[in-house]
Amino acid sequence: MAITLPLSNIGGRYFAMFLMTLGTYCAFNCNASHFFTPYMFPSSDSPRYRSGGIALAVFCVGTMCTALSIKFVLKKLNKKMRDLDENDEEYTGVLEGIPRGYVFST
DSSP: OOOTOOOOHHHHHHHHHHHHHHHHHHHTTOOOHHHHHHHOOOOOGGGOOOHHHHHHHHHHHHHHHHHHHHHHHHHHHHHHHHHHHHOOOOGGGGGOOOTTTOOOOO
């Protein structure tokens, strides 16, 4: 959003900066942001820093896709465990070792 707005739209760009900070936290989890930040925001890209903004947007989308994937996988496992519990069958495969009645939080 910040890279598509004109420089004269101060309010929109200010709001976009808040959204961009959310994308940086996916890299902080592995404490590696200090390695790539200088290369993604070179002073030659000033004042828009397109490459850095695009990279942060890609991280945000990747994080979102990963979270949604995990949610659907866990919902599928919950359904499988519920079906096995109703039929009084043993957990096998990836469910082996999980106690009966356990539910993954989705």
